Amino acid sequence: MTPNTKQLDQQYIMHTYGRYDVALKSGKGVVAYDEDGKKYIDVSSGIGVNCLGYCDEGWVAAVTKQAQTIQHMSNYFYSEQAGRLAEKLCTLTGMSKICFGNSGAEANECAIKIARKYSFDKYGAGRNEIITLRNSFHGRTVTTLSATGQDVFHNFFFPFTEGFSFVEAGDMDVFKQAVTDKTCAVMLEMIQGEGGVNILDKDYVNALVSYCKKNDLVVIVDEVQTGIGRTGKLFAFQNYGVQPDLVTMAKGLGGGLPIGVCMCGEKLSEVMTPSTHGSTFGANPVVCAGANYVLDTVADENFLAAVREKGDYLEKKLRELPDVKNVRRMGLMVGIEIDGDAHDIAAKCVQNGLLIITAKDVLRMLPPLIITKEEIDEAVCILKSTLEECHK
Numbered sequence: 001m002t003p004n005t006k007q008l009d010q011q012y013i014m015h016t017y018g019r020y021d022v023a024l025k026s027g028k029g030v031v032a033y034d035e036d037g038k039k040y041i042d043v044s045s046g047i048g049v050n051c052l053g054y055c056d057e058g059w060v061a062a063v064t065k066q067a068q069t070i071q072h073m074s075n076y077f078y079s080e081q082a083g084r085l086a087e088k089l090c091t092l093t094g095m096s097k098i099c100f101g102n103s104g105a106e107a108n109e110c111a112i113k114i115a116r117k118y119s120f121d122k123y124g125a126g127r128n129e130i131i132t133l134r135n136s137f138h139g140r141t142v143t144t145l146s147a148t149g150q151d152v153f154h155n156f157f158f159p160f161t162e163g164f165s166f167v168e169a170g171d172m173d174v175f176k177q178a179v180t181d182k183t184c185a186v187m188l189e190m191i192q193g194e195g196g197v198n199i200l201d202k203d204y205v206n207a208l209v210s211y212c213k214k215n216d217l218v219v220i221v222d223e224v225q226t227g228i229g230r231t232g233k234l235f236a237f238q239n240y241g242v243q244p245d246l247v248t249m250a251k252g253l254g255g256g257l258p259i260g261v262c263m264c265g266e267k268l269s270e271v272m273t274p275s276t277h278g279s280t281f282g283a284n285p286v287v288c289a290g291a292n293y294v295l296d297t298v299a300d301e302n303f304l305a306a307v308r309e310k311g312d313y314l315e316k317k318l319r320e321l322p323d324v325k326n327v328r329r330m331g332l333m334v335g336i337e338i339d340g341d342a343h344d345i346a347a348k349c350v351q352n353g354l355l356i357i358t359a360k361d362v363l364r365m366l367p368p369l370i371i372t373k374e375e376i377d378e379a380v381c382i383l384k385s386t387l388e389e390c391h392k
């Protein structure tokens with residue numbers, strides 16, 4: 001690494017992240033290179049963002065072409081790229097309308113606003129509380145931290161936004177007891193990514209959604225990490241056979257450019273009116289051009305079938321490793337229960353040329369969806385030798 005890169009970072013960038021001693025410089029497909037030219041297999045995709053890998057040629061061409069045509073316009077004008085993206089998302093999911101932002105947290109903020117305004121318009125003030133799940137993660141803004149069901153995030157930044165309560169996942173009786181006449185919505189991830197790759201039970205999700213529909217509670221599904229093909233369907237909720245009222249997404253949608261989207265179903269499609277929400281950069285045409293390319297690629301049944309098949313293959317390979325106690329997985333969203341400290345192992349993997357992340361006490365893989373079986377073999381081989389090294 002050029003000493004300058006680390007020195008500038010340490011001197012001028014706030015230390016909100018613990019960094020590995022690596023400065024990434026370039027990448028192609030699933031392979032990244034650092035400033036010294038060392039090669040890394042990346043099974044983290046920049047935390048689930050680079051779903052088509054690094055610098056996919058079609059994506060680069062779409063983004064470049066749009067940057068050369070018009071790079072930004074305000075939301076006071078119509079945008080072809082934004083309209084096409086919105087149509088695609090609605091058609092592919094049975095939803096009605098979308099609202100643009102720039103990140104997962106913003107998409108969730110938007111969903112929270114829509115759920116509360118729906119209830120305000122229909123029932124008046126006071127019915128505004130939202131139930132979320134223990135171990136969830138919904139973002140870093142003050143309101144999305146408040147929505148996050150982990151006490152560790154409820155520090156320092158008081159006062160937090162009121163109106164959130166938390167229940168353990170998996171128990172309908174507990175959920176029903178938490179509902180009061182002030183409850184307006186529930187917000188949940190089908191798989192809790194940051195919370196440790198915890199996959200929600202299908203019967204629980206179905207029971208919860210039908211209870212909420214009966215009681216006019218808005219169902220918000222946070223697909224920021226699980227969306228855009230990650231679980232082998234375009235969205236994780238499609239594995240559960242439910243239809244949420246609001247769906248949020250970010251990460252993989254832009255293929256590496258910042259975007260956040262909140263989608264709503266018919267019931268909520270007229271809730272937001274002029275000046276109730278907005279974002280200067282939301283619906284940026286360059287970002288939308290990248291997202292249009294990502295969706296055209298990922299929302300193809302053959303592509304999604306390959307994600308499912310490669311996920312099965314990866315799980316099989318992982319289960320052959322003696323230190324792997326269990327694999328929690330859907331598609332290419334993978335949590336590996338391991339003998340040993342996941343954070344130490346991840347750090348050693350990085351030194352050995354494998355970019356892997358953790359979630360709570362599991363190793364987590366979110367590889368680019370275009371990863372090949374040969375690359376999976378290569379990644380598992382580095383993990384295997386790293387685990388052997390840890391025993392020496």
Ligand SMILES: Cc1ncc(COP(=O)(O)O)c(C=O)c1O
Pocket residue numbers: 102103104105106108137138139140189193194222223224225250251
């Ligand atoms: C499920 C979920 N929701 C929301 C967020 C926040 O997204 P962003 O960092 O883009 O604001 C994340 C980020 O990891 C996430 O995993």
